[in-house]
Amino acid sequence: MAFTFFCNVSLPLLISLMFFLPLITINSSEPLISSYIVHTDSQSRPSRFSTQDDWYSYMINTFTDQKMESQSSSRIFYTYNVVFHGFAARLTDKEAKKFTKVPGVLAVLADKVTVKLDTTQSPEFLGLHLDYGLWPETNLGENVIIGIVDSGIWPESDSFKDTGIGPIPSRWKGACEQGTEFNSSHCNRKLIGARFFLKGIEHYMSDRLLEELGEYRSPRDGVGHGTHTASTAAGSEVANANVFGFANGTARGIATKARIAMYKACEVLCSESD
Numbered sequence: 001m002a003f004t005f006f007c008n009v010s011l012p013l014l015i016s017l018m019f020f021l022p023l024i025t026i027n028s029s030e031p032l033i034s035s036y037i038v039h040t041d042s043q044s045r046p047s048r049f050s051t052q053d054d055w056y057s058y059m060i061n062t063f064t065d066q067k068m069e070s071q072s073s074s075r076i077f078y079t080y081n082v083v084f085h086g087f088a089a090r091l092t093d094k095e096a097k098k099f100t101k102v103p104g105v106l107a108v109l110a111d112k113v114t115v116k117l118d119t120t121q122s123p124e125f126l127g128l129h130l131d132y133g134l135w136p137e138t139n140l141g142e143n144v145i146i147g148i149v150d151s152g153i154w155p156e157s158d159s160f161k162d163t164g165i166g167p168i169p170s171r172w173k174g175a176c177e178q179g180t181e182f183n184s185s186h187c188n189r190k191l192i193g194a195r196f197f198l199k200g201i202e203h204y205m206s207d208r209l210l211e212e213l214g215e216y217r218s219p220r221d222g223v224g225h226g227t228h229t230a231s232t233a234a235g236s237e238v239a240n241a242n243v244f245g246f247a248n249g250t251a252r253g254i255a256t257k258a259r260i261a262m263y264k265a266c267e268v269l270c271s272e273s274d
Contacts, residue, residue: 037111
């Protein structure tokens with residue numbers, strides 16, 4: 001059919017089409033923006049910048065395309081300053097390559113949605129016993145603060161009641177972040193902190209899709225995995241627990257007197273930048 005079409009087209013018109021089609025393709029194609037994690041050496045920050053954030057903003061303003069629409073809003077959606085230094089930003093492939101040559105940048109990694117959720121093993125596997133070893137020596141993890149990075153938490157679960165648990169340790173400096181169907185009153189002496197980090201995964205999934213999947217823009221768990229792992233790690237004792245009336249007994253976490261700080265960084269999937 002293509003051969004028949006070109007046979008019926010005049011030569012001048014055909015030449016015109018050959019000239020304009022590449023222009024149409026070039027003008028209609030915008031660079032693909034993806035998420036990248038930029039790992040920096042904090043000691044390499046130039047002295048003229050008073051903070052890491054100032055340095056990162058300078059990089060974005062200098063090495064990204066100012067004409068792109070996304071420049072009107074901040075490209076950077078996370079900064080990292082605890083385990084490592086750097087930031088996560090929306091960049092084109094070309095911009096990401098530029099950043100690899102910037103002094104002080106150690107690595108530029110494409111964000112991946114490949115992180116999978118795993119579950120902890122049982123107390124028997126860990127060799128824990130109520131009458132000797134770590135459990136009695138630590139009083140079941142009393143005042144230990146366990147930080148969990150997972151899909152969030154369902155605070156109404158009996159596993160997170162604070163009955164019989166003392167005051168929150170004074171060294172705790174965290175927060176209980178509010179969001180969809182979650183407020184500060186959901187935290188207590190057991191669940192002492194909860195935050196959510198979803199900007200990475202939300203780049204790949206629309207708000208409508210997340211809503212259809214039953215997700216929450218808050219520390220609340222829409223998947224169930226985070227609630228499960230949190231109760232496995234530090235759930236309070238729950239008497240008369242059963243599964244649809246079967247296997248009655250007492251449910252408890254490995255460190256029943258430990259405190260929980262939930263950091264929701266996963267929904268149906270997990271983004272490495274989160």
